[in-house]
Amino acid sequence: MIERKKFKHWFDEKEGFLHVNVLERYDPEATDLFFSDMAEYPEEQQRYVICFVDDDAQKLVDKETRKVAAEKGKVIKWGNIAIWGAKPGLRMVAKIVLTAVGKGKSLKFFDTEEECLAWLKERQEKDSNK
Numbered sequence: 735m736i737e738r739k740k741f742k743h744w745f746d747e748k749e750g751f752l753h754v755n756v757l758e759r760y761d762p763e764a765t766d767l768f769f770s771d772m773a774e775y776p777e778e779q780q781r782y783v784i785c786f787v788d789d790d791a792q793k794l795v796d797k798e799t800r801k802v803a804a805e806k807g808k809v810i811k812w813g814n815i816a817i818w819g820a821k822p823g824l825r826m827v828a829k830i831v832l833t834a835v836g837k838g839k840s841l842k843f844f845d846t847e848e849e850c851l852a853w854l855k856e857r858q859e860k861d862s863n864k
Contacts, residue, residue, distance in 0.1 A: 769806035
């Protein structure tokens with residue numbers, strides 16, 4: 735597990751999901767570090783991502799942070815993205831940013847971790863039957 739001040743992340747070998755917990759609002763430096771960390775995961779470990787957004791991370795980020803996210807976000811290879819804990823304002827911004835980097839169609843928001851896990855498992859099963 736990689737644990738930073740504003741986020742932590744790990745790949746769960748058993749379930750095959752990349753877990754991301756966003757703990758505090760990002761600034762440009764944290765955003766750059768986050769995407770650098772994500773780029774270290776092989777593409778196959780980025781196919782199913784579950785992301786939790788803590789209340790302290792819900793404040794909208796500034797223009798410079800959004801710019802860094804749009805530029806750096808292109809390096810990630812996330813496939814199916816399930817997010818829980820995000821409030822409506824953050825959902826809107828996340829959808830805009832992830833759509834800008836080509837990930838909007840594989841993004842879904844949920845109210846609970848259990849719903850995220852069920853959706854990702856369903857996606858895994860569907861992909862394995864192709």
